[in-house]
Amino acid sequence: MRLTATTANGLANIDYVDFQVAAPAGTAYQAEDATVGQGTIATNHLNYTGTGFVDYTNIAGSYVEFTVSAATAGSASVALRYANGTAVDRPMDVTVNGTVVAPGVSFPATADWDTWATKTLGATLVAGTNTIRATATTAGGGPNLDKLTVGTAADTQAPTRPGTTSCTGVTEDSLTFNWGASTDNVGVAAYDLYEHGNKLGETPGTVTSKTLTGLTANTVYNLTAIARDASGNTSPASTAIDCTTLPSSDTTPPSAPSALTTSGLTANAVTLTWGAATDNKAVTTYEVRSGSTVYKTLTGTPPANTTTLTGLACNSPYTLTVVAKDQAGNSSAPSNAVTFTTPTCTSDGGVPSSISTLSSGWTIPWGTYWMPDSSSALATERDSFKVFKVTPAGARTQVGTVPNVVTTDGEGGLLGVAVDPNWSSNHYVYFMHTASEGNRIARMTYDGTTLTGYKILLQGIKKNRYHNGGRLLFGPDGYLYASTGEAQTPALAQDKTSLNGKILRLTTAGQPAPGNPFGTYVYSYGHRNPQGLAFDRNGRLWEAEFGDSKFDELNLIKPGANYGWPTCEGTCSTSGMTNPKKTWTVSEASPSGIAIVRNVIYMASLRGERLWQIPISGDTENVGTPAAYYVGTYGRLRTVTKVPGQDALWLSTTNCDNNGNEAAGSDKIFKVAIK
Structure with missing residues (x-):
């Protein structure tokens, strides 16, 4: 692709080029040239191709039949260009050589009779002459039909599921993930590798293993592989496998961060600063904690030793410490604790004021x-x-x-x-x-x-x-x-x-x-x-x-x-x-579920294990500063639902899922009052 200036002024500044590779155009067959059963050739609307279009008679059984040619037998794409200016769907059966290949195909409303849309189907043709018929199935008849385009079918066949998974070469910070090869009608282009739904990396389609590095010692990694072909079709995920890195040979924890202080306290934020920790190898992480709950993680070599912690709940007490960690996962003793209470804030919609268990025994x-x-x-x-x-x-x-x-x-x-x-x-x-x-x-x-x-x-x-x-x-x-x-x-x-x-x-x-x-x-x-x-x-x-x-x-x-x-x-x-x-x-x-009470969005968080409160700024399209409630208190929060007629929410957990690992029946639904 080349863009060439045609005047002495040259080209405009170009940021990027966005384009799509189109499928082969295929062969077009005009509806007005086809065999029409109970319909008329019309020209009373705009934007059709050819010399006209077919206006189906408003009865079930009206049809248009095209005679098309195929050089070889095989799959083909069949695209029907239509307009439907009513508010009612006009479904049709599509047959190829007398056999229904797509029953009751939806031809929903377009904006008006001058607006055309395309419905694309797959079909198998024989070498030589074929008939393709679109027959109305309701008393409303079919839509207006402009043309049929027959082309080479796109590759829609996904690769097979990758085979047996295994882990080899496991060390304290790396492992090799292996899987059985997939097959595909065209060819496997790549494998995408996931850990609990997050993509870790990929390999070419000829490679069925990958060494993962930079892992944490003595940690379980839940791994799957998904095959992908050049057309973007993806296989089902492979069988998941849990692989655990070895315990670390480095057992020396970092020193405790020192002199933790606070500044810039607001209703929803505070700035923390502390003295850097030391380690026999290197400090790679600081965690801001309240007890065992992690509020924020800072990484780097070394990580920064100051941060602004946002998303705090207003008018709430906090006691925070900082813990240092090294690459082996060794944790320091906590720093000195800082204790403070955020100022009161107001919100167009209120804030959570109480929470109680409504129902238990869920899975x-x-x-x-x-x-x-x-x-x-x-x-x-x-x-x-x-x-x-x-x-x-x-x-x-x-x-x-x-x-x-x-x-x-x-x-x-x-x-x-x-x-x-x-x-x-x-x-x-x-x-x-x-x-x-x-x-x-x-x-x-x-x-x-x-x-x-x-x-x-x-x-x-x-x-x-x-x-x-x-x-x-x-x-x-x-x-x-x-x-x-x-x-x-x-x-x-x-x-x-x-x-x-x-x-x-x-x-x-x-x-x-x-x-x-x-x-x-x-x-x-x-x-x-x-x-x-x-x-x-x-x-x-x-x-x-x-x-x-x-x-x-x-x-x-x-x-x-x-x-x-x-x-x-x-x-x-x-x-x-x-x-x-x-x-x-x-x-x-x-996040999973959200709900709105008055003018505040409440967002349930799974990995974050908290309920976010996000005020909408009046009737604008903006939101204010979010605040977090129940951080780490109730585990993985899945669904939040407004109680009708009340300023209250139902809030459910899913701690029994494969990330929470709690026993069946451990989940609950809470009721939260908003004041």
Whole structure:
């Protein structure tokens, strides 16, 4: 690619070039030249190609049939360019050589009859002449059809799952991770290596081992490999393996940091300064602690010996120390302690004032959603697939189990739940869960006592061991919003034709909601693993999202916006990408659910083991200084839900998951009062 100046002024300053490599154009067949059954050739709308388009007759069975040629037998892409100026989907059956290959294909509304969209399918053609027919299946007939384009099908076949995993050459600070080779119809391009969902590195597709260095002694590393081909298709994660580094030969801890002092105390922050520790090799880490809870970690060789600790809760007492660590993981004695109380602060929405146990005996409660009449809430358990009714007093009763759910030995299973705003008349509830082929959104009937029925509304959302998203929420517009992860395949987040790495918006019948920015299910894109959704008093959608290794995000979601992953993690300056409103390091947050009380966002944090309070600045698009509550007190906090009609929250833990490692039944739901 070359950009050449054509005048004496030369080129403009160029920051970067963003381009996409297009698939081969394929062969176009105009609808007006095809065989039309119960339809007319029309020209009364704009932006069609060729000499016209086909206006289907408004009856079931009207069709357009194309005769196409293929030089060789094999897979092909079949793209239908259409317009649908109504508010109602016009589904069609697509047949190839008389066999239905895609039943009930959705052709949802476009902005108007002058706006065209493309629906692309896969099909297998024979060498020579083929017929491809699109037949309306409802009384509304089909959409207006402009043309059919037949091209070489993209590679959509994923590599097989990597084989047996093992660890060899284990030392105190390194190990070699090995896995069995995957196979692929085209070829494995690379292997991506993960530790508990965070990417550690990659290898070429011809290499099935990697030596990992810079590890901490006597530490368990949970490792998986994922195969990837040149088209970006990824395999399921390999079997996970726990590998433990050897105890360190260096048993000498650093000296204790000295003379810890405070300065610059505000309602939410304080500056700490201390005398540097010494070590027989090198100090590599300082941890700011309250007891065993780590508030902040500083690294380097040597790390800085001053820091501003932010995110403190207002009007709260703190006692802090600093501990030094070396590369072997040896910890010093704590420094002298400093004790202080942050000043009182005010917030448009209040602050947590009390917390009490509402319900106990849970095992990984994931989603919570109140009934429209506020009489009770529904709660899901991720790994048991059970659904419970929970009363305002905390009594719980199992009302059913969602069928067809599978786990991923990671973050998949039974995830979000939502109750139809019109539940009193239709009794519908909705679930997002992992199934055999991927993640699904399904609908069931709930009569207040028992769950029955099961209907798939949307599938084709790819799954993996981690990054499955899973939150469901009804918006003030009456449509269902869903968060999806990128299934450990970062490229999917930027692919607007993929359902992964997105916020989706759909009708209660499972169709793309009218007004969606791309005429599909996609509402926003460029997400890694979003799990928090909440609407504020102005009807704006906020979202919390897991980062990889640097920054977690709080985003204000706007239709059609690109939130950056994998190009951006946190704030960046890339044109066309929307920056978060606030970021945290992954050790401080790793957020899941969010809720809004009055004008304050509350964000539950897993790895950070705290509840973040983030005030929205009036009715602007900005937020104020976050404050952290319950740091390290209750463990991994998963879901936070506003109690209807009260300034209060329900807050659930998932300490029984594979990162918390607590015994089954150890999780709880707390009630938090906001004053």
